[in-house]
Amino acid sequence: MRLRSTIGGVLAAAVLVLFVPGPAWAHSTLLRTDPADGATVSTPLTAVALTFNEPVKQQFSTIVVTGADGKSYVDGKPHAVDRTLSQAVRPLPAGAVTVAWRTVSADGHPIEGRFAFTNSAAAAPSTDAQAPPTPGPTTQAPTTQAAAPTPAAAAGDGSSGLPWAVAGGVVVVVLAGGAVLWRRRSGAGRSG
Incomplete structure (x- = not known):
């Protein structure tokens, strides 16, 4: 139960980072x-x-x-x-x-x-x-x-995509870490 709430919190934070642009990204x-x-x-x-x-x-x-x-x-x-x-x-x-x-x-x-x-x-x-x-x-x-x-x-500047790439990388790492943690806990629950 605790793991699900942790993953839910991480996903909510990722959504905020990706879809709520800060003032530094304003044109x-x-x-x-x-x-x-x-x-x-x-x-x-x-x-x-x-x-x-x-x-x-x-x-x-x-x-x-x-x-x-x-x-x-x-x-x-x-x-x-x-x-x-x-x-x-x-x-x-x-x-x-x-x-x-x-x-x-x-x-x-x-x-x-x-x-x-x-x-x-x-x-x-x-x-x-x-x-x-x-x-x-x-x-x-x-x-x-x-x-x-x-x-x-x-056309070749491309600097506006850098914040999105960093945010996307953070989300992927967090989701992968959550999946590994979830598998370990669910595997430990079945063997014990």
């Missing part, structure tokens, strides 16, 4: 963006910024800033400081601007999203033939065709 959450989603910007921007509830992994982060003309205006790679991920941009054309982002939480889980704002600031003349400014404001809706960037390195 990062986007708290705010600068510019805000749906905002109209009247001064020239040099960067966009995303602030999360916890730090994210810079090496697996990608931000794509697309103007109304469908061209990318990113300048370099994203930069993370504390909980803020920022992306420098070249002078933006007037009109709708879409920002698609992808990053990796501290727990190793990839997260992504997008937001849009309207640029009403006059773009400075650009010598870059790749991104000429679009003349005049446009009423085109934010582009939804641009696929969210996917960092290849994030």
Whole structure:
């Protein structure tokens, strides 16, 4: 009788460990963006910024800033400081601007999203033939065709499975030990 209650307690503890995730396994959450989603910007921007509830992994982060003309205006790679991920941009054309982002939480889980704002600031003349400014404001809706960037390195990270593997190993060892103990006791009861 005592053995059954012990095994039942061990199984209940294993269920709690496996199915009640702790706060360390929570994914990062986007708290705010600068510019805000749906905002109209009247001064020239040099960067966009995303602030999360916890730090994210810079090496697996990608931000794509697309103007109304469908061209990318990113300048370099994203930069993370504390909980803020920022992306420098070249002078933006007037009109709708879409920002698609992808990053990796501290727990190793990839997260992504997008937001849009309207640029009403006059773009400075650009010598870059790749991104000429679009003349005049446009009423085109934010582009939804641009696929969210996917960092290849994030796919092989795998760090989010480690807690589950450890917990699963503990459960297997505990169950095997309980089975051996039960067999010994039931064998001793039959021979005596």
